[in-house]
Amino acid sequence: MPRTTAKSYFWKGCRNSLPFIFVAGPFSLLFGVLATEAGLKLYEMLTFSASVYAGSAQFTALQLLREDAPTLIILASSLAVNLRVGMYSASLTPYLGAAPLWMRAIVAYFTVDQSYSLSVAQYELVPEMTLSERLAYFFGTNAIIAPLWYSGTLVGAILGTGIPESFALDFALPIAFLAMVGPMLRTPAHIVAAFVSIIVALLCVSIPYNLGLLVAGTAGMMAGARAEQFLISRGVKI
Template sequence: MSYSPATQQFLKGAKDGLPFHIVIWPFAAIFGAIATQAGLNVAEVMGFSILVIAGSAQLAALQLMTENAPTVIVLATALAVNLRMGMYSAAITPHIGKASLATRAFAAYMLYDQPYALASIKFEKEPDLSLSEKLGYFFGVAIPIGIAWYLLTLAGALLGEMIPTDVGVDFAVPITFLAVVAPMLKTLAHVASALTSVVLVLVLSFMPYGTGLLVAAVAALLVGAQVESWMEKRKAAA
């Protein structure tokens, strides 16, 4: 059977994204179980996953909600955790920015760590891909992972306490982030920003409701921007 180039790229993206399912499946199921055990009903859990579709932000927000943190802290923390999505958007716009408004809106919804990481690497290695091929690959990674996230979240929410939430898969989230972030640390500004965030999160861990994360996120952005500006001035002077 002969497929169009866009369909071929979609299938390639789906194949490349398969290793991430090893993390997504248990992570989604455990989130669903934890959320129901925290008092959310199935509709609320699914609304959470479908509307936010960002596991790290969802877990951070859920933890703060169980601690009765102020709503503004919950929202600010979730926003800080997801600030990287704005950078993802800026980085991928040159590749798919000419798509239709509806397509760009759906791509924005599906823009999370795994499809961004794989798509950015793909687009850099194969710059001659057409717009439809780039979209095909991006959605090939994003859609199957998104569907898996919904279904396994639902399974976790329905099974509730039948799913153990202490099976030790929490290590999978930082490992996934390392796999996504490490290839992107290509400049001194990137490294400086990453180191700043790591150090400050550890130093400020004593702050209530995880607000140290908010401070670390802002500081990392400022440091990264400052180093980038310094590097550009140095290049211009040279």
Template sequence: MSASRESYLRGVRAAVPFAVVIVPFGMLFGLLASEAGLQLFEIMAFSFSVFAGASQFAALHLLQDHAPLLVIITTALAVNLRMLMYSVTLAPHLGASPLGIRAVMAYFLVDQSFALSVAEFEGRPDLTLPEKIAYFFGAVTPVAPLWFGSTVAGAVAGSAIPPEYALDFAVPITFLAMTAPMIRSWPHAVAAGLSVALTLALAFLPYGTGLLVGSAIGMAAGAGFEYWREKAAL
């Protein structure tokens, strides 16, 4: 077996456990989008074009609240700002890939593929570029079909799921499981803690704009704390 194929299969195996949260996450989105009045083709067009669960939920919630288009777009972009940081983190590992491959990886860059890839690349610094590319695509191979398939299932049959199953547990569980191990320094903790605290404190603001304010201040505080630490160490 070639090294790239072995790397790809490691990525697939590492991503399979995420099915526990991806399936209810996708079904919940399909169900809520259907209840909001979207047709199946609209729901799937939404998922295929955006392919980012958190921003899809945020945009759907604002659509239901009849928020202004600018607020919807701004909120979705703010929720997905983490993808910019993901890209910066992965650039040293995958930046030398051909443009076409990088474009495809940009589409499939989601929380799961990022978290698994970073852990793999840091744990195996001797991996070649083809092996890293193979692992990345292996990590997203189970994720994408599960997301799209469960979204269809939620849209078509979600109303038949008993309320006590509480599919919405998947949303916070997913992000806690992926983000908690990434908080490795005080600047990370400051940014995360302040963002959460401010978002909760500003929950009364219309159209979820408290999220925008909280995340912006949290990131700025984390960056400022990091700058202060570096200056103090000089």
């Protein structure tokens, strides 16, 4: 049986990421449309999309910009939405931490929901993968989605309000997160964290500038960590 190469893992990452085109495509179009409606110039929108490359944070910042929120609130809210990426990075470190610094910097830029969820699942499934194979698979998960995101935001900005509302492009965001979060609720601690964050988010929905998300995210992480400690102390295998 021939040995699997880094090249084959790259193409596997590409194939595994294909279902996400049905989310990234509409999602990027919607961002381009809303950015145009918010008054961003084409170069501003493209710079925004290329420099951030984080859909949920971009939508959060854009919504707050439209509400004329203070700059500090916009930055804090966007960072809060992207706090999960810090946890993603910590989770990827045992697999990719041996890569050179410049390579880790590129990985950090391309660490988004779909690349993280696909990569961790693959690494756990095939723990004997080499570093080069892991990197190849990771970049494969972005090889289609990243260009689609950039081009989709461009097309959305060019088309602007010409896209009919009946297309309901905003369906992409909740479906994307449900598809990625659902399979990752593997332990009771994960479920507790998700449940607490949902409840707190609903209770804090009236807090201005979506700051309730900060409270909900913090509460969810604290509850999940506490639940994990409790289970371990009771001898439950996590």
